[in-house]
Amino acid sequence: MDEFYMRYYVGHKGPAGHEYLEFELFPSGKLQYANYCKHSNNPHIQQEVYVSPAVVEEVKRMISESTILTDVDDANWPEPRENEGRHELECKVGLNHIAFTAKEIKALADVERSSDPAGLRIFHRLTQDIKELSLTLINCHFKAKPIPI
Template sequence: MASADLERDPFYLRYYTGHQGMHGHEFLEFEYSHGRIRYANNSNYRNDSLIRKEMYVSPAVVEELKRIVRESEVTKAFAHLGAHARSREDDVAWPKKNIVGRQELEVRIDKEHISFETAKIGSLADVNDSQDAEGLRVFYYLVQDLKCFIFSLITLHFKIKPIQQ
């Protein structure tokens, strides 16, 4: 996939988690679209400031991101809901956003477009205690994989120093 193909590729991914608390609006967000990853992390704890990063990625990185999403089967996990899977019908049994915060995930891949919103999930115990543990487990593991991948990319992209010759 050439970079021109990335511009036409409809693949899109956005993840957000955050809350409004004692230190204001604190959040973590990343988004992929058309060959570019944007990352933002806002924590006002100890007067930290907003961190924004943006990077263009290779077609191989995009294919890996797609593979992670496809292998999670997040789009298939709710196929039994039919047309409603494209709305928020599939997350109705998940914990609702609350004072602890919320998470959002939106994915457009192949011919699927899904969007979820739920409360922040602290651990697998929270997942297992939910009304739709199976669906929430798919979401939970996908989010963990995506965060790990994105954080690794950011670390590699912004912390590696070029070799001086």
């Protein structure tokens, strides 16, 4: 089995404190989700589910096909400042390992204005896909209502 690990984090520190969203996926299929937002009824949410090997393989495929492991370098990306939002993505697939950090992307214009729009575009698209897939899996597990037989 190839070594595998994926972690995505987006967050900021502001007047409401440290607010963030984080996902971690392990080779066992354990998907951990953490969300802290002071502006909600339940400010701190931590959940975990186990997904099938097919889902783990799909995430590995998404990461590999994005070319982020081989064609992207975050050296020229905008660095987050102390009280600014930040994105972090760490992926390990086989022998390839990356750990990227960028200032929070609020609009595609932020990507286009950067000094590395091609690399940052790959990063942004992949993190959006990972975020949507992870939220969908968490929501399916915790909000699913059984269908009466």
